[in-house]
Amino acid sequence: xxxxxxxxxxxxxxxxxxxxxxxxxxxxxxxxxxxxxxxxxxxxxxxxxxxxxxxxxxxxxxxxxxxxxxxxxxxxxxxxxxxxxxxxxxxxxxxxxxxxxxxxxxxxxxxxxxxxxxxxxxxxxxxxxxxxxxxxxxxxxxxxxxxxxxxxxxxxxxxxxxxxxxxxxxxxxxxxxxxxxxxxxxxxxxxxxxxxxxxxxxxxxxxxxxxxxxxxxxxxxxxxxxxxxxxxxxxxxxxxxxxxxxxxxxxxxxxxxxxxxxxxxxxxxxxxxxxxxxxxxxxxxxxxxxxxxxxxxxxxxxxxxxxxxxxxxxxxxxxxxxxxxxxxxxxxxxxxxxxxxxxxxxxxxxxxxxxxxxxxxxxxxxxxxxxxxxxxxxxxxxxxxxxxxxxxxxxxxxxxxxxxxxxxxxxxxxxxxxxxxxxxxxxxxxxxxxxxxxxxxxxxxxxxxxxxxxxxxx
Ligand code: SAM
Ligand code: SF4
Numbered sequence: 029x030x031x032x033x034x035x036x037x038x039x040x041x042x043x044x045x046x047x048x049x050x051x052x053x054x055x056x057x058x059x060x061x062x063x064x065x066x067x068x069x070x071x072x073x074x075x076x077x078x079x080x081x082x083x084x085x086x087x088x089x090x091x092x093x094x095x096x097x098x099x100x101x102x103x104x105x106x107x108x109x110x111x112x113x114x115x116x117x118x119x120x121x122x123x124x125x126x127x128x129x130x131x132x133x134x135x136x137x138x139x140x141x142x143x144x145x146x147x148x149x150x151x152x153x154x155x156x157x158x159x160x161x162x163x164x165x166x167x168x169x170x171x172x173x174x175x176x177x178x179x180x181x182x183x184x185x186x187x188x189x190x191x192x193x194x195x196x197x198x199x200x201x202x203x204x205x206x207x208x209x210x211x212x213x214x215x216x217x218x219x220x221x222x223x224x225x226x227x228x229x230x231x232x233x234x235x236x237x238x239x240x241x242x243x244x245x246x247x248x249x250x251x252x253x254x255x256x257x258x259x260x261x262x263x264x265x266x267x268x269x270x271x272x273x274x275x276x277x278x279x280x281x282x283x284x285x286x287x288x289x290x291x292x293x294x295x296x297x298x299x300x301x302x303x304x305x306x307x308x309x310x311x312x313x314x315x316x317x318x319x320x321x322x323x324x325x326x327x328x329x330x331x332x333x334x335x336x337x338x339x340x341x342x343x344x345x346x347x348x349x350x351x352x353x354x355x356x357x358x359x360x361x362x363x364x365x366x367x368x369x370x371x372x373x374x375x376x377x378x379x380x381x382x383x384x385x386x387x388x389x390x391x392x393x394x395x396x397x398x399x400x401x402x403x404x405x406x407x408x409x410x411x412x413x414x415x416x417x418x419x420x421x422x423x424x425x426x427x428x429x430x431x432x433x434x435x436x437x438x439x440x441x442x443x444x445x446x447x448x449x450x451x452x453x454x455x456x457x458x459x460x461x462x463x464x465x466x467x468x469x470x471x472x473x474x475x476x477x478x479x480x481x482x483x484x485x486x
Contacts, residue, residue, distance in 0.1 A: 046072040047081035051099055052089020054279065055243050056122055058194040059148055060087045063121075065180040066152050078109055081116065083155065088122035090209055093381035099124050103136050110138040117141070117158060121148055126213040127384060130166040144168030145199075145214050149175030172199070172218065178227055189235035191432045191462050192445075197225055197263065198244035203282065204387075205309075206320045207352065210245055212385035217246070219254050222263055229271045238462050239275035239301075239430055240267075247278050248285035261289045268297050274464065275430055277449075279305045284322035286331050294339040301447040302339055306331070307347035311366030312359035315352050318391065325366055332370055343448025345374040350407055351400030352380045353391035360403050364410055373418055373448060375411045379404050412474055419472035422450065426482045429467045431460045443476075454479040 046067050050060040063085055064074060075081055084106060090096040103120070110116050120132060121143040128135075132142045140158045143151060147167045154167055200215040201208075229240055242263075244250060250260035260278075267276060276299045281290075283306055293300055306328075310316050313324045335342055348363060367375070379400040382389040427446040435441035435453040442456045444465070452467050453476055471478035 045075040088124035149173040189237040193232040193237035201245035242278040311363035351395035
């Protein structure tokens with residue numbers, strides 16, 4: 029059981045424990061963190077034990093079919109827990125909740141609350157209503173429910189910020205890539221006011237955060253709907269000047285909106301980590317056009333070249349999909365060629381799946397599952413070779429590492445990340461958590477590096 033700080037439950041009953049399960053992206057992680065903080069104010073203590081929970085909160089994702097299936101299989105496990113503990117309240121939020129609404133309550137008759145993507149701010153009130161009135165509720169507002177989120181970050185003595193704190197700067201997306209459900213379940217793009225973002229960053233920095241991860245589906249279009257249309261580049265500059273944060277990362281950038289002045293930031297702003305996640309999706313211009321991505325493979329490569337000219341040591345990762353409708357073997361080869369050319373440090377690769385509302389679900393020439401599977405294996409083995417080779421080149425170098433916490437290996441080591449987002453495990457005390465240290469890289473694996481402390485300046 030994980031119990032932090034000074035928030036005490038209203039009573040000592042088990043109904044005051046909150047279990048959170050987050051599926052999908054980092055933006056969902058951020059929303060879950062907000063819900064954890066919101067319900068902590070109501071007296072709920074976090075737990076990692078499903079059986080002792082009085083409230084189970086599921087934050088769901090339906091970007092890919094597999095992600096959606098994972099949610100249903102988790103929900104299936106909860107039936108017997110609810111039978112044993114009828115007072116348990118089960119809340120489903122996120123994309124699956126938005127997509128299915130009331131139908132989810134019908135399909136899983138032991139669910140209590142279904143909360144759409146614009147309703148998260150009301151969860152505490154909805155939970156209370158469901159407890160007092162024994163109601164089952166589907167809450168799917170058209171407009172974002174308003175909340176004063178910032179006060180949640182003020183009680184830093186009760187919930188400390190993680191060393192790397194996510195900060196969502198915008199919601200929704202206007203891009204309508206033909207395969208994507210996001211604009212349909214998350215709505216149109218909405219940017220948070222800059223002053224509010226700066227304030228939140230100061231608060232999480234006071235709570236112990238050293239690095240912030242700015243989140244949005246397309247951060248480079250930040251500010252378009254705000255008065256005065258401030259840009260993402262302005263936001264980055266202001267964070268550097270007005271906060272004490274020592275590292276900044278952001279995700280996700282869209283290649284079509286990666287401007288020269290954003291690229292210039294990698295040479296100008298020292299807190300900005302030398303790392304960029306830039307999803308390419310495919311290497312074939314024909315497929316990129318069908319996806320409505322708004323760039324060609326050569327434009328993508330030109331952006332990478334410019335970035336590497338400004339910042340030669342930049343680390344790069346990307347998202348790629350195989351088996352988009354109509355993808356031929358030749359199109360697929362062009363994707364492999366692009367991977368070979370760019371030499372990404374890391375890659376997230378997926379099999380295309382039809383999604384509700386997405387235009388590509390109606391496209392002809394669907395690729396057989398067996399072919400998608402074979403293409404994915406080939407693509408992943410090419411990338412595995414590239415990643416390992418690039419990791420091996422790190423051996424012998426000394427890198428700046430921000431220590432995030434104990435290593436997952438569980439052998440008493442600690443872990444952190446280089447600016448290029450490489451995980452490094454090394455021997456060190458937990459006193460170093462939250463500090464930047466110099467680490468000599470001693471060994472390389474496919475997903476991490478092994479190091480030893482070279483230097484630590486107080
Ligand atoms: N906004 C980001 C972007 O433009 O790349 C990320 C969006 S999505 C949450 C994350 C990744 O999921 C995408 O980059 C894409 O590779 C993958 N994805 C989205 N829809 C998909 C689908 N229908 N089938 C398979 N993968 C999909
Ligand atoms: Fe989906 Fe495209 Fe928007 Fe990313 S940019 S969220 S892939 S529609």
